[in-house]
Amino acid sequence: MPTTDLTQIHARVVAVLEKRFGDAARALAADADLSDALDGFDSLAALEYISAIEGEFGIEVDFVGDDVRHWFSTVDRTATYVRECVEDQAA
């Protein structure tokens, strides 16, 4: 369901990470760098993460134009990116 509430988006992003990384994701600081904080967050895991976010929020990421390295490096940034995408879709 589309939402622009950042708190709700944040919680759903964490839930996506929990499916792959379990408790380690739940304990993450919102601004923690995922590749440092999560053991095994390599390029393949990053790809799976972004794909899961696309599925969760019904958005499509531009892997070259959107600076995915920046926007998907922390939970906070991911949530902000998702909110902007959802807002753009609603506009």
Added chain:
Amino acid sequence: MRYDTLLRSSGVVSGESDLWCTYAAVRTLGWLGRIEDLPAPETVAGFLASRQNSDGGFAWSAGMTSDAWATYYCTQAMAELPADSRGTAGRPSSAWVWSTAHADGGFAMTPGQASDVWATYYAVRTLVEIYDERPPEALFDWLAALQAKDGGLAWSPAHAKNGASDVRACYYAVTAWSTATGGRGALPWDRERLVDWLRGRQSAAGGFTFQAGDETDCLWATFRATGALARLGGGPRDPEGCVAWIRERLHPEGSFTRWPGYPVPDVWAAFCAVGSLRELGAGLGDVADGVVRTVLSFRTRHGGFTYRAPEFASDVLTTSAHVLAGRFPDAGARDALRWMESCMMPNENGIMYMPGRGSEVRCTLWALSAGAFQGDAPARAAVAEWLAGAIQNPDGGFGYWEGRASDMVSTCAAAEILHGSAGESAATSRRGIAAYLASCETAPGRYANVPAGRPTLRATLQGLRALHRVAGADGTRVGDALARHRVRGGGFANEGNRVPDLLSTYEATLTADVFGLDWDAGHLTRFLDSVRTAGAGFSWTPLMATSGGPLADCLGRRLELRLSPERQALPPLALS
């Protein structure tokens, strides 16, 4: 061949742990009953576990697809470590191993590839020793078909028809049989002829060679021969001479070297010498301390092992990448090329990934592209003869190394090397390559890496480029493939058209150039901007902020040079 250049090494050190080396080190310590000497075994377990893919199999390098070789090495080495250091990885299920099985009883290195005895050996040992399962009954018929006319065993039934016996194939087949039956089942070969052939590989000096006609004994062949003979209830023609020859390889530093004249003790020599002395029932007490001390000195900072002291442990791919990226001063590049040229086993004419390992087609292409043997026509001709005359598979394709079933990456690399080679054998070889490429074509103009694999952009471009090299091909299908996998924002994707990667984009640009097709410089520039990292490095995909390592940096740099006003040509590289 002189090996002086290996003494200190002029190549480039990656500093990474290597699976082949880590397996050999752990098994050697285990055989010596000295696994407790291994500091922080959990770091080794962590390195091994990091090779596991989500399909349950293991890969030789993180991010690669699973294969039987890596799955055996990782699971066996893990089993050797103390139980409390292993974590939870390594024992998910045998399902991935079974996915490589063929109905005829053999196993492939990856699903969809043809069977070979390397893969069959790895799969059988993993199934029986790790998962406590039984291989299929058809295995024994497949193994039986490996005996060649000369009495020895070959890489596959098709190789056996051509009469290409090899000591390693004998060891892998005999050990697969022994593992599956506990050594008590009916032997599927004519034992007397097999034992005679194996004993015939022992030289007067006491060591063994791999094949009839080879001239230089080596520890690798000696280990495999003594292992096969032991499982057959026999031994070398001259066991005392064999033990003496192995002990002559002992270096003053405390461990073993590979063959006469080879100057450096390495991890595979330790593994082979200890393994062989065990098979021969010879004492190890007087060598154990030196071997353990030396092997432990090969640990890297990441917890695994490399093949020699880490500060000297260069490899050919990393060294080629540095040369190709122009990161050496002239004199350094010349020294690096001389170092790579010395990375050859006796009796082989291809270049190895690491010294003392079997020659690999892909590494040979990278080294030649970097400039190895440039201006040395006889050496280049010898490489072509090695490809066309010694290691081409009966299906016409090439595998990573001798005896491994064919795949597109290796076959494309071979086609690039053979491109322009003259002579009857090269012409025959090129016809064989075209036949193998046809077996990987899943639909007109679409190719997979192995005959029953999924089509991808890279396999398609490699197939079309190889076809162009050996038989000629037009660019229409290249254009179609590039259009299918072109990512709107920049670059090309290996699957679909959403996530671009550096390797696919390199292959796309290279292949377009080979076929004389136009491409969009702005599109490539946008992609390179998305993978450029701090310090002039490049990541494999826009997803990561850090360099993908020397190979990624090399490909990115070469694409930059292609975009420069000089428009420097891309070297014809194939990686995965």
